[in-house]
Amino acid sequence: MNNATDTLIPAPRTRVTDLTQRSHTARRNHLIDQTFKYLGVAATFIGLIVLAYFIIDIAIDGIGRIDWDFLTSLPSRKAEKAGILPAWAGSAWILALTAIISLPLGVAAGVYFEEYAKESRMNHLLEVNIANLAGVPSIIYGILGLEVFGRLMGFGESLLAGAFTLALLILPIIIVATREAIKAVPSTLREASYGLGATKWQTIKWQVLPAASGGILTGTILSLSRAVGETAPLIVIGALAYVPFVPSGPMDQFTVLPMQIFNWTSRPQAAFLTNAAAAIIVLLLITFIMNGIAIYLRNRWQKNLK
Amino acid sequence: MSKKITERFIEGGLKLSASLTILTTIGILWVLLSESFIFFEEVSIVEFFTETRWTPLFESKHFGIMPLLTGTLLTTAIAIAVALPVGLTIAVYLSEYARPGFRKSVKPMLDILAAVPTVVYGYFALMTVTPALQAIIPGLSGFNSLSAGIVMGIMIIPLISSMSEDAMQAVPRSLREASFGMGATRFQTSFKVIMPAAFSGIVVSVILAISRAIGETMIVAIAAGQQPRLTFDPTVAIETITTYIVQVSLGDVAHGSVEYRTIFAAGITLFVFTFALNTISFWLKKRFRENYE
Numbered sequence: 001m002n003n004a005t006d007t008l009i010p011a012p013r014t015r016v017t018d019l020t021q022r023s024h025t026a027r028r029n030h031l032i033d034q035t036f037k038y039l040g041v042a043a044t045f046i047g048l049i050v051l052a053y054f055i056i057d058i059a060i061d062g063i064g065r066i067d068w069d070f071l072t073s074l075p076s077r078k079a080e081k082a083g084i085l086p087a088w089a090g091s092a093w094i095l096a097l098t099a100i101i102s103l104p105l106g107v108a109a110g111v112y113f114e115e116y117a118k119e120s121r122m123n124h125l126l127e128v129n130i131a132n133l134a135g136v137p138s139i140i141y142g143i144l145g146l147e148v149f150g151r152l153m154g155f156g157e158s159l160l161a162g163a164f165t166l167a168l169l170i171l172p173i174i175i176v177a178t179r180e181a182i183k184a185v186p187s188t189l190r191e192a193s194y195g196l197g198a199t200k201w202q203t204i205k206w207q208v209l210p211a212a213s214g215g216i217l218t219g220t221i222l223s224l225s226r227a228v229g230e231t232a233p234l235i236v237i238g239a240l241a242y243v244p245f246v247p248s249g250p251m252d253q254f255t256v257l258p259m260q261i262f263n264w265t266s267r268p269q270a271a272f273l274t275n276a277a278a279a280i281i282v283l284l285l286i287t288f289i290m291n292g293i294a295i296y297l298r299n300r301w302q303k304n305l306k
Numbered sequence: 307m308s309k310k311i312t313e314r315f316i317e318g319g320l321k322l323s324a325s326l327t328i329l330t331t332i333g334i335l336w337v338l339l340s341e342s343f344i345f346f347e348e349v350s351i352v353e354f355f356t357e358t359r360w361t362p363l364f365e366s367k368h369f370g371i372m373p374l375l376t377g378t379l380l381t382t383a384i385a386i387a388v389a390l391p392v393g394l395t396i397a398v399y400l401s402e403y404a405r406p407g408f409r410k411s412v413k414p415m416l417d418i419l420a421a422v423p424t425v426v427y428g429y430f431a432l433m434t435v436t437p438a439l440q441a442i443i444p445g446l447s448g449f450n451s452l453s454a455g456i457v458m459g460i461m462i463i464p465l466i467s468s469m470s471e472d473a474m475q476a477v478p479r480s481l482r483e484a485s486f487g488m489g490a491t492r493f494q495t496s497f498k499v500i501m502p503a504a505f506s507g508i509v510v511s512v513i514l515a516i517s518r519a520i521g522e523t524m525i526v527a528i529a530a531g532q533q534p535r536l537t538f539d540p541t542v543a544i545e546t547i548t549t550y551i552v553q554v555s556l557g558d559v560a561h562g563s564v565e566y567r568t569i570f571a572a573g574i575t576l577f578v579f580t581f582a583l584n585t586i587s588f589w590l591k592k593r594f595r596e597n598y599e
Contacts, residue, residue: 033493033494037403040398043395044412048419050460053434057434105323109327111320112321126327126328128588129331132584133330135517135583137521137522138523139521139552140334140576144330199313200313201312229421229424232551235552236551236555241556261425261426262527265528266528276429277433280426283423284422291417
């Protein structure tokens with residue numbers, strides 16, 4: 001369905017020489033058509049060019065600040081001594097905990113919708129609900145996490161409270177990715193498994209999930225990359241801006257890279273802004289690497305599926 | 307027999323995971339409603355919507371959400387003004403002009419724009435875009451909705467372009483062939499045949515982009531300022547609903563005070579807006595799918 005125009009006959013291309021014989025209107029239409037083509041190319045790349053300009057600008061500001069000390073030092077009130085060790089350690093903790101919480105839940109829910117759910121009002125409601133949850137602003141998840149995980153469950157401002165909050169935030173993305181991946185598994189695989197006498201769950205466990213794993217993994221990595229870049233929900237649950245220690249367990253207080261960047265960006269001194277630029281380079285590297293891995297996995301998986 | 311029980315057990319577990327998502331929604335509604343309820347016992351709902359000042363953290367307290375709302379709508383409008391023309395042009399170009407190979411390689415690149423953490427965009431808006439704009443607009447304040455809105459617009463370009471393009475791709479090719487057969491150019495076909503046919507899909511993409519912009523936090527928190535102001539002037543500092551929630555969360559407001567509860571009142575206002583937009587888009591999407599499949 002998506003490839004409707006792939007096989008489409010090319011639109012009529014008129015040669016320039018023909019134009020002299022054509023009416024004024026036709027020539028004008030052709031000119032508009034050609035102009036729009038260049039406008040389209042320009043629009044396609046303008047966002048990327050602006051982003052590239054931003055990144056170069058930031059690299060110039062921050063690259064000189066990145067060294068071993070910056071990566072392994074605690075934050076400090078003196079900008080030139082401050083480092084991002086607690087921030088990236090916190091981000092790593094959050095990444096791992098969020099994955100552990102959200103992956104089993106998201107995959108289980110995705111499997112249920114694709115393989116088990118029958119047409120019913122309840123299931124329809126659940127599907128509408130997931131679509132809606134995907135559109136809830138992240139800061140609202142922060143308010144939920146603050147009250148439910150922070151206060152009600154007593155996790156306070158710990159890594160666990162942050163990870164649960166972010167896990168709920170990315171759950172809809174993982175569910176949708178799981179469903180798409182399962183949909184792409186050819187039905188012949190299921191039929192062969194049933195033919196050999198396997199039960200439904202055995203078929204899912206040994207045939208469907210392994211075949212869909214590439215797609216699920218891609219979606220999960222993309223959603224985790226989003227979680228690593230999130231700031232607002234963690235601010236609301238009370239993640240600290242100044243953390244002079246490396247968290248050693250899930251109940252410890254924490255900060256993450258985006259929080260550290262936000263904190264440094266809000267300060268008036270230029271030296272802290274340089275620190276922010278340097279930390280942004282590290283965060284962008286993490287984001288781009290995760291996205292790169294996801295795209296690579298997706299391409300490989302799609303080839304294997306064919 | 308035991309096999310059957312295992313199967314049943316697993317199905318139950320999977321269903322439970324799926325049902326957990328509804329608990330999230332119930333949790334959000336419960337938290338926002340219960341705290342807002344107490345808030346509106348102390349502050350009249352009429353004052354909330356008609357008062358033109360928002361100063362819960364000051365000595366003289368006023369609880370009018372309007373300045374936060376106008377701030378939110380202002381940055382959103384600027385973002386859409388940037389993202390809509392660019393995003394639609396990209397969608398038409400990729401769907402109707404570009405080769406399939408080009409489209410396939412460009413789409414993941416455009417997605418990068420939405421993958422960059424928003425705190426990074428906030429830094430760009432504050433440190434790169436505002437100084438650049440100050441060179442053109444002399445009166446531009448250091449914090450303003452213009453640069454925050456523009457940068458937010460860049461971020462949501464792929465949201466509009468990708469979904470609009472999908473909608474255009476779903477238009478049956480017979481419509482294109484008929485148009486070309488009548489001697490129309492690709493430009494005429496795109497704008498007079500394909501766009502109207504894909505209209506509901508395009509509207510869905512724009513609604514979702516608006517919803518995303520309304521809920522966006524870090525760009526506006528960093529670059530648009532923290533001054534609730536009832537204005538549509540894009541050159542001065544304002545405050546959005548999301549920024550206010552961040553501001554209170556960073557400060558040391560006592561839990562249980564009316565100041566603390568303002569974030570739930572602000573939160574539910576935000577939730578109502580995004581929920582309404584998401585519901586409309588979901589409903590439109592359903593109808594639009596039925597048209598073509």
